[in-house]
Amino acid sequence: MTDKELRRRLAERLTEKGHLRSGPWRAAVEAVPRHEFLRGGFFERIDGDGPTAWRPVPADGPRWLERCYDDESLVTQIAGTIVPADIRGEIMRAPTSSSTMPGLVVRMHEDLQGEDGHKILEVGSGSGYSTALLCERFGSRRVTSVEVDAGVAARARTALGQIGYTPDLVDGDGLVGHRDGAPYDRLSVTCGVLAVPYEWVAQTRPGGMILATVCGWMYSSELARLTVGEDGTATGRFLGGQISFMLARPHQPPPLGLLPDPDAGDERPAGLAADVLDDWNTRFVAQLAAPRAQKVGLTHDGRTEPLLIDVAAGSWAALRQDGGGRWLVRQGGPARLWDDIEDHVRRWRADGAPALEEFTVTVTPDGQSVTWPAKG
Numbered sequence: 493m494t495d496k497e498l499r500r501r502l503a504e505r506l507t508e509k510g511h512l513r514s515g516p517w518r519a520a521v522e523a524v525p526r527h528e529f530l531r532g533g534f535f536e537r538i539d540g541d542g543p544t545a546w547r548p549v550p551a552d553g554p555r556w557l558e559r560c561y562d563d564e565s566l567v568t569q570i571a572g573t574i575v576p577a578d579i580r581g582e583i584m585r586a587p588t589s590s591s592t593m594p595g596l597v598v599r600m601h602e603d604l605q606g607e608d609g610h611k612i613l614e615v616g617s618g619s620g621y622s623t624a625l626l627c628e629r630f631g632s633r634r635v636t637s638v639e640v641d642a643g644v645a646a647r648a649r650t651a652l653g654q655i656g657y658t659p660d661l662v663d664g665d666g667l668v669g670h671r672d673g674a675p676y677d678r679l680s681v682t683c684g685v686l687a688v689p690y691e692w693v694a695q696t697r698p699g700g701m702i703l704a705t706v707c708g709w710m711y712s713s714e715l716a717r718l719t720v721g722e723d724g725t726a727t728g729r730f731l732g733g734q735i736s737f738m739l740a741r742p743h744q745p746p747p748l749g750l751l752p753d754p755d756a757g758d759e760r761p762a763g764l765a766a767d768v769l770d771d772w773n774t775r776f777v778a779q780l781a782a783p784r785a786q787k788v789g790l791t792h793d794g795r796t797e798p799l800l801i802d803v804a805a806g807s808w809a810a811l812r813q814d815g816g817g818r819w820l821v822r823q824g825g826p827a828r829l830w831d832d833i834e835d836h837v838r839r840w841r842a843d844g845a846p847a848l849e850e851f852t853v854t855v856t857p858d859g860q861s862v863t864w865p866a867k868g
Contacts, residue, residue: 495525498561502526502594505563511595513602520628521598527560529591529619529651533576534566535583543584548576565593568619569644587738589644591619592682596735601625603717603731604703606678610634613673613695615666615704616682616740620648626680627657635659636673638666640741667740669695676700684713684737686783687860688853693718693726702726705737706853706862708779709745709786710800712772713737716853726855730848734772745786746803754790754797754810757824763834765819766798766811773848774837780862781836782829785809800829809833843867 493501503521506512512521533553535546546567549556560566569575569589601622606612612630617623617639626635637659639645645663652659662670666681667689674695681692684707692702700720707713715735718728739745769775769787779785782800790799790810801808807825814820821830840846844867851864 493558495527495557495561498558499523499525502561502563506595506598509563509595511599511602516629517598517601517625520601520625521594523628524621524624525655526591526594526621527557528655529621529624529648530556530560530566530568531651532568532647534568534591535570535576535579535587537567538582545582545584546570546587547582548579550576561594563593563595565596566591569641572641573643575643588741589618589641590738591621592737594621597622597625597682599733600680600682600703600715601629603715604678604680604701606630610677611673611675612636613670613676613679614638614682615669615679615692616640617645617648617661618682619644620651622680622682623648623659623661624652624655624657627652627659632658636662636670636676638662638664638670640665665742667691667742671695679703681705682737683740684743685740686743688716688718688726688855690855690857690859693720693724693855696720696726698722702728705735706730706860707736707739707743708776708783710769710775710779711736712776712779714776714848714851718853718855724857728853730851730853732847732849748786748788748801748803751788751790751799752801752808752810752824754799754812754822757808757810757822759820759822762811762819762821762830764830764837768837769798773845776848777837777840778833781832785829800833802827802829840864 533550538545567587567590571585572588614637617637623637649661669691675697677700679702681704684705702718713736714730718726720726784802785800789796797812799810807827809823809830846864854861
């Protein structure tokens with residue numbers, strides 16, 4: 493198939509899935525050649541029993557063109573600097589940049605509810621494909637995109653220019669937005685954040701919208717759509733769908749360092765079993781109670797047990813089952829992480845465990861708050 497046929501087929505698939513919902517965005521998908529943003533190749537994951545490994549797929553590889561039009565996120569950078577051309581064989585490091593799956597890109601563009609004439613700020617240019625769709629829809633002169641990684645930005649800028657798009661592509665920290673182009677009608681974020689920075693609110697006009705994925709270090713995340721008010725605050729709801737993005741680099745969790753001794757601390761019967769964190773919604777609520785806690789598995793006496801650790805605070809909670817299957821928790825440090833999580837989850841459940849789409853997100857100069865509707 494030609495790339496034009498592949499673009500048309502992608503648009504049909506995204507329409508069938510409900511991601512593409514309007515004519516202007518369908519026209520953009522059919523017009524923008526995604527493969528031009530993947531000329532450097534991409535990495536594919538190698539599944540196995542050990543650590544996750546990645547291998548390069550070069551642009552002259554079999555099915556490269558067809559795979560560019562799959563509804564799939566394609567990793568374009570590993571470990572902050574490594575691109576497919578740098579590797580022969582496999583690499584076991586974490587991805588740091590990608591071309592996000594088209595279905596998610598298009599869903600976000602639709603959810604942003606942009607209109608003709610709107611001025612757009614995109615945080616996170618990535619490969620440039622999402623930026624190109626914005627340019628096709630609104631016109632290059634109305635699109636600003638900020639990318640923190642200079643190498644990623646340079647590749648995006650080249651690809652965009654080669655196919656005729658000329659947005660204002662800024663090298664810089666998207667977490668502070670781009671004041672020179674403000675105010676914006678819409679602000680779209682293609683990375684995860686622990687909290688929505690107030691700078692984004694300040695740079696969006698009253699009545700404008702911000703679309704960003706709010707995450708935590710236990711890796712439950714939700715897409716929030718906020719409307720900026722005349723009072724300079726922003727409020728809105730989560731849109732559902734268990735959306736996830738790579739965290740913005742300044743919001744990445746710190747190294748764990750030396751793990752705590754699981755035999756230290758104070759132990760008590762746990763009011764909640766550790767497996768409550770297997771549920772996406774419950775884990776999101778738990779993150780609200782312990783926003784800086786990371787969840788890892790700790791091998792102890794031949795068993796792998798859940799460990800929550802807040803590196804900066806020095807607090808931790810280790811959970812285990814006794815011989816009768818009862819859950820116990822041992823905690824140390826200045827805060828009691830599992831106590832806080834149990835209290836938060838119990839209150840949420842007492843209010844009927846409302847869906848995350850019913851939560852309210854508010855951003856003011858003092859920070860972000862997330863609440864759910866109280867029962868009664």
